[in-house]
Every structure is written in C-alpha cells, then in structure tokens.
Amino acid sequence: MQKILLGNEAIAQGAIDAGLSGAYGYPGTPSTEIIEYITVQPETKSGKIKAHWSTNEKVAMEEALGMSYAGKRAIVTMKHVGLNVAADAFINMAISGINGGLVVVVADDPSQHSSQNEQDSRFYGKFAMLPILEPSNQQEAYDMMSYAFELSEKTKLPVLFRSVTRLSHSRANVKLKDKQEQNPLNLVEDTKRFALIPSFAKIQYRGLIEKQKELEKIAESSPWNVYEEGTDPSLGIIASGIAINYLLENFPEGVPYDVLKVSHYPLPKEQVRKMFDRVDKILVLEDGYPFIEEMISDYLGREQKVTGRLSGTIPRTGELNPNIVAHALGLENKIDEEIPEIVAGRPPQLCPGCGHIDLYEELNDIIPEIGDNRVFSDIGCYSLGVLEPYDSIDTLIDMGASIPMAKGAADAGLLPAIAVIGDSTFTHSGMTGLLSAVWDNSPITVIISDNSAVAMTGAQPSAAMGRLYDIAKGLGVPEEHIKIIIPLKKYHDKNVEIIKKELDYQGVSLIIAQRPCVTMSNDKKELARQFNTFEPSY
Amino acid sequence: MKKDIIISGVGGQGILTISAVLDTAALENGFNVKQSEVHGMSQRGGAVQSHVRISDQPVYSDLIPKGKADIILSVEPMELLRYLPYLHPEGYLVTDINPFKNIANYPDENALKAQIEQFPHHRIVDARTLAKRAGNFRAANIVMIGAIADLLPFEDELLKKVIADLFQRKGDRIVQMNLDAYELGKSVILVS
Numbered sequence: 001m002q003k004i005l006l007g008n009e010a011i012a013q014g015a016i017d018a019g020l021s022g023a024y025g026y027p028g029t030p031s032t033e034i035i036e037y038i039t040v041q042p043e044t045k046s047g048k049i050k051a052h053w054s055t056n057e058k059v060a061m062e063e064a065l066g067m068s069y070a071g072k073r074a075i076v077t078m079k080h081v082g083l084n085v086a087a088d089a090f091i092n093m094a095i096s097g098i099n100g101g102l103v104v105v106v107a108d109d110p111s112q113h114s115s116q117n118e119q120d121s122r123f124y125g126k127f128a129m130l131p132i133l134e135p136s137n138q139q140e141a142y143d144m145m146s147y148a149f150e151l152s153e154k155t156k157l158p159v160l161f162r163s164v165t166r167l168s169h170s171r172a173n174v175k176l177k178d179k180q181e182q183n184p185l186n187l188v189e190d191t192k193r194f195a196l197i198p199s200f201a202k203i204q205y206r207g208l209i210e211k212q213k214e215l216e217k218i219a220e221s222s223p224w225n226v227y228e229e230g231t232d233p234s235l236g237i238i239a240s241g242i243a244i245n246y247l248l249e250n251f252p253e254g255v256p257y258d259v260l261k262v263s264h265y266p267l268p269k270e271q272v273r274k275m276f277d278r279v280d281k282i283l284v285l286e287d288g289y290p291f292i293e294e295m296i297s298d299y300l301g302r303e304q305k306v307t308g309r310l311s312g313t314i315p316r317t318g319e320l321n322p323n324i325v326a327h328a329l330g331l332e333n334k335i336d337e338e339i340p341e342i343v344a345g346r347p348p349q350l351c352p353g354c355g356h357i358d359l360y361e362e363l364n365d366i367i368p369e370i371g372d373n374r375v376f377s378d379i380g381c382y383s384l385g386v387l388e389p390y391d392s393i394d395t396l397i398d399m400g401a402s403i404p405m406a407k408g409a410a411d412a413g414l415l416p417a418i419a420v421i422g423d424s425t426f427t428h429s430g431m432t433g434l435l436s437a438v439w440d441n442s443p444i445t446v447i448i449s450d451n452s453a454v455a456m457t458g459a460q461p462s463a464a465m466g467r468l469y470d471i472a473k474g475l476g477v478p479e480e481h482i483k484i485i486i487p488l489k490k491y492h493d494k495n496v497e498i499i500k501k502e503l504d505y506q507g508v509s510l511i512i513a514q515r516p517c518v519t520m521s522n523d524k525k526e527l528a529r530q531f532n533t534f535e536p537s538y
Numbered sequence: 539m540k541k542d543i544i545i546s547g548v549g550g551q552g553i554l555t556i557s558a559v560l561d562t563a564a565l566e567n568g569f570n571v572k573q574s575e576v577h578g579m580s581q582r583g584g585a586v587q588s589h590v591r592i593s594d595q596p597v598y599s600d601l602i603p604k605g606k607a608d609i610i611l612s613v614e615p616m617e618l619l620r621y622l623p624y625l626h627p628e629g630y631l632v633t634d635i636n637p638f639k640n641i642a643n644y645p646d647e648n649a650l651k652a653q654i655e656q657f658p659h660h661r662i663v664d665a666r667t668l669a670k671r672a673g674n675f676r677a678a679n680i681v682m683i684g685a686i687a688d689l690l691p692f693e694d695e696l697l698k699k700v701i702a703d704l705f706q707r708k709g710d711r712i713v714q715m716n717l718d719a720y721e722l723g724k725s726v727i728l729v730s
Contacts, residue, residue: 002565
C-alpha cells in the first residue's frame with residue numbers, strides 16, 4: 001500500500017510497523033509530528049502502544065530507556081537542541097547499552113527556521129560513539145526504522161536517527177510493509193551494565209570502545225551507504241542524507257562522477273578511501289555542519305582535495321538547496337527574477353487576542369519606571385515579545401534560562417529583575433531554577449505566562465496545567481507572593497498594580513498570568529479552565 | 539509530465555489544504571509527489587509557502603529549484619511576489635487579489651497589482667468574493683484550485699472527487715459549497 005506521508009509521519013509509521021511499544025518526546029519544531037502521529041493511531045488509542053509527551057527531552061529519553069530495559073522497542077523524539085537537554089542520558093546509555101531496540105530520533109533545523117542554532121546532531125552521535133542513521137527521503141525514513149531497531153538490538157546500543165527540517169516537513173509517497181509484532185517483556189539479566197558505578201562503568205566503556213570496529217564494519221556494508229562509480233574522474237561527490245536529492249535533481253540523466261551516498265555512520269572508511277584513490281577532487285554535500293568534510297579534510301590544507309562548506313564551495317551556514325548545489329558544481333543556475341522591492345517582510349506574530357499580548361502591554365507600562373533591559377525570557381510563542389510592537393523582553397537563550405539569568409543578574413545588583421516564562425517551559429526546565437532562587441532568597445519576580453498548552457508547536461497538552469500554584473508553593477515561594485492574574489484588557493490596571501507590588505518584594509515572587517491559548521478549541525479551553533481552579537488575586 | 543507548484547500565503551490561510559488536494563490527486567493518479575511545507579513559528583501569521591512537485595518520474599529534491607516553478611499560486615498578492623525568484627520564464631502567476639494586512643508597512647495594493655500584471659502569464663482572482671458567492675469566504679483557497687485547474691495534470695472529475703472526499707466528514711452542505719467554490723474558480727480561466 002502507498003500513502004502520502006510527511007517525513008515525520010513516515011518515521012512514526014516506520015516505528016509502529018517495526019513493533020514499537022513506546023514513544024516518548026517533547027514537542028519541538030521540526031520533530032513534533034512524530035509523536036502527534038503515533039498518538040492518534042488505533043494501536044495507541046487501544047493502549048497497545050504507549051505514546052507520551054514527557055516533561056522534557058531528558059525525561060523522555062530516560063522513559064524510553066526504561067521501556068528498552070524491559071525488553072521492548074522504544075523511540076524518543078526531539079528537536080536538535082532538545083538533545084542538549086537529554087545529553088546526559090544519551091551519552092551514558094551508550095555506556096550501559098540497551099535491551100529492547102532504542103532509537104533516538106532527532107530532527108535538526110539547518111537554516112534555523114524555528115531554532116536558536118543549527119547544531120548538527122551527528123556530532124553527538126560520534127561523541128557518544130553510537131551508530132547514526134540519516135535517511136535521505138521519506139521512503140528511507142520509513143524503511144530505515146525497522147533497520148534501526150534491528151541494528152540497535154544487534155549491537156545492544158541506542159541508534160541515533162537524524163532527520164532535518166526539509167525531510168521532517170515534506171510529504172511524499174511511501175510504500176508500507178507488513179506490521180511486525182512487538183517484543184515480549186524481557187528483563188535484562190546482566191543488570192550490572194545499567195549500574196554505572198566506576199568499577200562497572202569502566203568495563204562498559206572499554207566494551208563500547210571495542211565495539212567501534214564492529215560498528216565500522218556494519219556501516220561499511222550497510223545497504224544505506226551506496227557507492228556508484230562515474231565516468232569522469234575529475235570529481236567525486238560524497239552526499240549525506242537529503243543532500244543526495246539536490247545532487248540528483250541537477251543530474252536527471254545520471255551523475256557523471258563517482259558518488260558516495262552516506263546514510264549510515266560511522267563513515268564507511270573503505271568507500272571514502274576508494275573515492276580518494278579514484279578522483280582528483282572531492283565535493284562533500286551535507287545538510288548541517290561540515291561533519292564529514294572536517295573528518296576527511298587535510299587539516300593543514302596543503303592538499304586541498306576536499307571541498308565543501310569549510311573550503312567555501314558551499315556556504316558555511318544554512319540548509320542546502322538545488323541551486324546551491326548547482327552553483328557548487330558549476331552548472332547553469334539561471335534565476336531571472338528577484339524578490340521585488342515592494343514586498344515587505346512578514347515576520348511571525350502573536351495571534352490576535354493572545355494573552356501574551358496583554359501581559360506585554362502591562363509590562364510595557366512598568367518598564368519605563370523600572371528601567372529597560374531587565375526582562376529575561378524564554379522559549380515559546382511569547383519569545384515573539386522581543387519584536388516590535390512589544391519589545392518587552394530582552395533575552396532568550398535556552399529552555400528555562402529566564403529564571404536563573406534573572407537571579408544571576410539580581411545577584412550582580414540589577415534590581416528589579418524579571419523572568420517571563422511559559423507554563424510548559426517552566427515544567428520543562430524552569431522549576432529547578434526557581435528552587436535555586438528560592439533557596440537563595442533572590443529578589444526576583446517570575447511571571448509564568450500560562451496558556452495551558454505547548455502553544456508554539458501546535459497546542460500540545462502542558463504538564464503544568466492546573467499545577468503551577470502548587471508547584472510554586474511546594475518549591476517554597478511564599479504563598480502571599482504567589483499571585484494569579486488574568487491577562488485581559490479589563491484587568492490591565494489591576495495587573496499592573498499587582499506586578500509592581502511584587503517587584504518591590506525583596507525575595508522570590510511569582511505571578512501566574514493565566515488565560516488559555518486562543519488557538520485551542522473550545523473543548524480544550526474549557527478543560528483548561530476546569531484544571532485551573534485557583535481564584536485570581538483581585 | 540512534471541509540475542512544480544509553489545503555493546504561498548500567510549500562516550492560517552489554508553495553503554496546506556490546497557497542497558493536500560494536489561497531493562491526494564497526484565497519488566490517486568499514480569504520480570510521484572513531494573511536498574515541502576512550513577511548520578512552527580512562521581505559522582503564526584508569518585509568510586508561509588509550500589512546494590508541490592508532481593511527476594511521472596522520480597522526484598528528488600523536496601524544494602523546487604529557483605527559476606523552475608511552473609505555477610506560483612498565492613492566496614495573497616504580496617506573498618505571490620515573494621516567490622518570484624522561483625518562477626520559470628514560462629510559468630504562471632496566479633493569485634487571490636485580496637490582501638492580508640497584518641503588518642504596518644503593507645505596500646500599495648494598486649502597485650502590487652501593476653507589478654503582477656507585468657508578467658505575461660498571470661491570473662488575478664477575487665477569490666474572496668467568489669468564495670462568498672459559493673457560501674463562505676473561507677473557501678477562497680478552494681476557489682484558487684479551480685483557478686489553476688486547466689494547468690494541472692488531473693481530470694476535472696478527479697479534482698472534484700478529492701475535494702469532496704476531503705470535506706466529507708463536515709457534511710454534504712460543506713462539500714457542495716467547496717465544489718461550488720472550485721467551479722467558480724474555474725470561471726477565471728476563460729477570461730485570462
């Protein structure tokens with residue numbers, strides 16, 4: 001059977017058809033649709049597959065590891081920066097190894113369409129010394145998932161499955177296979193390898209190093225790494241993941257050069273050597289960092305046989321496209337039209353009626369009095385508050401950074417210092433920062449702009465819903481300094497008064513600005529209202 | 539047979555519905571399809587586009603190369619011009635003329651229109667009015683499918699079936715409204 005699937009849906013369907021038992025993740029563009037797709041499948045609704053939005057990526061990865069420990073196949077999904085959060089689990093489960101197949105799906109975002117950076121997850125895979133798979137199209141994304149689980153179980157290691165925005169968010173015809181049965185519950189016998197005290201961990205670590213030879217051998221003969229000899233020895237091309245598509249697009253009649261398509265790492269050294277022996281120059285095409293290019297380049301630049309992003313043949317930043325590849329190959333690349341000057345930029349913006357807007361209008365009434373450049377914020381729709389017409393918030397670094405940064409700035413003497421964070425970001429990574437500030441009785445004011453959803457990625461459920469007051473109280477924020485406000489025009493003046501008063505308090509105060517996301521259905525908004533039972537502080 | 543179509547608009551204007559209709563028709567016709575779209579931050583009122591590639595040969599790149607689009611179909615006039623670098627010299631520009639103004643510096647509408655009219659193959663559609671005539675202005679995106687129906691590699695009946703299937707769960711009235719919107723869109727082909 002053929003279906004049109006989004007790259008992320010192909011990954012999800014591939015996992016389901018490969019006998020998936022559990023899928024965990026935290027929403028993040030461009031990875032979100034994997035768990036979303038699994039969540040609505042009949043097998044998931046009937047309870048046969050567990051799909052869960054975890055509180056953050058590290059938690060998701062550990063939940064997936066627990067599923068694997070019990071012998072079953074699991075995936076964990078996240079965007080590239082999510083792997084930073086989960087890195088502790090990721091690196092160390094490479095040391096312990098896994099039991100049931102465990103595939104870590106990470107969607108990178110070259111060109112930073114929705115991200116702070118364009119970090120390339122393949123470096124993490126290499127760092128953890130794990131096999132990496134990098135599908136080049138939707139069909140491969142689907143087919144590779146069963147291969148990934150088999151590889152994981154064969155090597156007893158987690159497998160990193162790397163996608164990029166253009167694969168995750170592009171649809172294509174995909175041929176589906178028969179479904180495999182799930183693994184039975186199958187407890188690990190050698191539990192010592194999961195208990196990484198130094199004496200056990202040293203043995204495991206040496207084992208991982210020794211396994212590298214085997215991983216190289218598997219990648220060398222992997223069906224996903226393909227060498228095709230060409231007729232023109234002046235150039236050879238190494239294309240990883242989706243980069244191969246841009247190459248083939250430019251040569252519909254066939255590529256005249258040697259081509260090595262890489263979709264399975266460690267990099268197949270023998271095949272790279274073969275290319276070095278056969279061609280004059282090598283062009284490396286990869287979406288993301290110059291990962292392969294750096295590995296095979298002459299460090300001192302004396303030979304200059306290898307070209308790519310480092311050599312300047314391809315731009316150092318941004319995703320690839322057919323035109324960039326055509327240009328690098330010296331092919332005709334005629335573009336007649338430019339964007340006319342009349343076309344104005346249209347940046348994303350907060351939705352009409354959004355509660356964040358009211359909160360920012362309240363803050364903008366206060367900022368002239370307290371001074372500029374002291375509102376530390378975080379990651380979510382409310383990040384758009386850095387732009388005009390609001391210009392209310394000043395920082396956005398990583399999930400949860402707002403509260404510790406406000407504390408650090410307050411420690412330095414910047415008073416008052418304000419943190420603005422969303423509800424889901426708060427339960428993702430904000431709570432420990434808040435505890436640290438409470439513990440030190442720091443004079444900061446934390447505003448949780450609570451829309452009861454993970455709104456930016458499509459209003460997934462938020463673990464914070466109905467729990468924020470109790471969490472703040474439990475972490476030690478004095479109850480008389482926990483306020484609930486409703487960000488609506490009619491409460492504007494009252495809200496300004498409440499915020500001002502809490503800014504004067506010389507300890508941690510916390511204000512929950514609570515109004516369900518306007519994009520949610522009425523049913524979801526009603527559910528949020530039922531959960532959010534605390535009365536506003538008017 | 540190969541058709542490369544850029545569909546453009548503002549997040550929330552229904553360009554993914556247009557894409558879904560074209561994808562499904564392509565699948566039912568046994569063609570290969572790739573369709574790249576925008577998710578995430580830009581969907582919040584920002585400029586969004588979808589690259590739809592349909593062929594009886596394998597489709598490689600998820601992105602249409604610049605200078606190669608057969609059609610740029612826009613549900614908003616300024617967003618049409620944003621993708622001009624993708625236009626093939628023989629390609630068609632087709633747009634709803636109704637502006638979506640959510641920015642302070644939106645350009646002069648007549649100047650936009652004049653710019654579009656410089657191109658030999660252009661179709662300017664008042665899709666909003668036609669959609670209202672069909673029953674709801676929200677069907678403007680379906681009007682726009684009608685406005686390029688003759689440029690697509692599909693039979694009329696197939697497109698109608700796909701549109702009907704897409705809206706089936708919303709009831710017969712909505713199905714008919716969208717089919718009417720599609721037919722009204724086709725009327726602009728005759729005058730262009």
